[in-house]
Amino acid sequence: TTVRVADGTPGKECQVDFARLGLIYDPVQGRRRVAHALIFTAVYSRHMFIWLTFSQTLEAVIAGCEAAWRFFGGVFGVLVPDNLSPVIASADAVNPTFTTGWLDYAQHAGFATDPARVRSPKDKPRVERMVQYVRGNFFAGEDFADLADAQVRAEAWCRSTAGLRLHGTTAARPAEVFAEQEAGRLLAPPERPYDVPIFKQVKVHKDFHVEVGKALYSVPGAYIGRHLLARADGALVKLFDGGRLVKTHPRQSAGGRSTDRADLPEHRAAYAMRDIDALIRAAHRAGLNVGIYAERHFDDSLPWTRMRQVYRLLGLVRRYGAGPVEAACGKALELDVLSVSKISSMLAAGTEHVPIPPPRPAAAGAGRFARDPAEFNPARRAHLTLLGSAEAPERSS
Structure with missing residues (x-):
């Protein structure tokens, strides 16, 4: 029926x-x-x-x-x-x-x-x-x-x-x-047109990022190795863990990247983000001379290529303390020596507090290796050459 x-x-x-x-x-x-x-x-x-x-x-x-x-x-x-x-x-x-x-x-x-x-x-x-x-x-x-x-x-x-x-x-x-x-x-139609999103299961990799639509988005380190649900529309990318919103990023085009500095470990964030200002601030916290020394290193057309030198300088601060490194940087700046290796050598030898000796005054007479200006005369050089040729047989005999 x-x-x-x-x-x-x-x-x-x-x-x-x-x-x-x-x-x-x-x-x-x-x-x-x-x-x-x-x-x-x-x-x-x-x-x-x-x-x-x-x-x-x-x-x-x-x-x-x-x-x-x-x-x-x-x-x-x-x-x-x-x-x-x-x-x-x-x-x-x-x-x-x-x-x-x-x-x-x-x-x-x-x-x-x-x-x-x-x-x-x-x-x-x-x-x-x-x-x-x-x-x-x-x-x-x-x-x-x-x-x-x-x-x-x-x-x-x-x-x-x-x-x-x-x-x-x-x-x-x-x-x-x-x-x-x-x-x-009828119910009122939506105020804005629906932007059809992409839904995708993604894995958080060791670099703190997931891949959605051939672009990378950062996630806090606590989720490394886990799978999240990504919702990506034309404006935003939202990442969910078991229905709970974990992270939101602006949508990037293919090949792009959106990284939140807070998602990265603090000791690696500046290097990953190429944050030169953060390294300069860290150097200034160790001392005025250390900060100026770091700024001098970054005074380059490609400043991020000098980041390893400044990282090494900050490592010396952690190893020897801020005081010795401040003194060593002050001495290096006074001598206009821009080399973290020299700073490391001074700290290893403990010479950062040794005063710089004053320059020696020039000798009153001619120096030991000073040459007679007449030797630069072409006629004089030719005469000496002939004289040497004439004396050669006598020396050989």
Whole structure:
């Protein structure tokens, strides 16, 4: 036996189903492709909307829903879809599991989902009866330029032919019943269009980053080695651990990186971020001369190439203390010697406090190795050369 189910409250329920139509030209691929119709049917008024697509992905279903809300002027409180793979992750007659993407969109739009059971077309009879009607009355025998042309004509067909027909069961025109009794009861459409996100399971690597859409995003070190759920839309990337929000980053293009300094170990953050100012501040905390010495090292066209020298200088502060390094840097600055290796040698020898000897005064007479200016005279050099040649036989004898 068959029991007819009541239509329910006006503006409350809408049944949804995919239907295979036929071939439509796709200018992107330059060939004819199979087109599908996502059919929305208001349960109370039987007013309907068709969304045409070449695919049955989550993006296609959400795009159809967004177009339906614009067509109807609002959102139905309950959607009754078939067991579409973008919507249902695990089918069950009592407790079905929805995909993460569909749950996210349903929360955004504000409707509930009551899916039909597997192989139970009577759970959504209003939309099931419309499949053959769409195929025979709208699509059959028509010639469409492309999918966009077919979509424009489909919406016009829904408003006029399908919307103004005299329905066999209700004995009324669906568009008129919808306008009179359902349109004012729909939920308000979302204020902003839905940006379809990417959902992905990601692993936190040893470098404190995860990869989403070929871009890197930092995560606190406590999550290294764990798997998180990433939600990435056009603006933000959100990382969740068991439903709890862990981190939020601005979306980066492929090849980009977003790193929060707070996620990295403090002793490695400056090097990873090439934060020269942080190293200079650390050097100044050890002493004035140490800070000036670090600044002198960074006075270069490629300052980050000098970071290892300053890191070594700060290491000497931790090893010998700030006082000895301050004295050694002061002596090196006085002599204008810019070498951390020299600072290390002074500290190892304990000579950082030995005063610098004053320069020796120049000798009053000629120096030991001073040369006679006449030796630079070309004629004098030639004479000495000849003289040496003449004396050579005597020396050899």
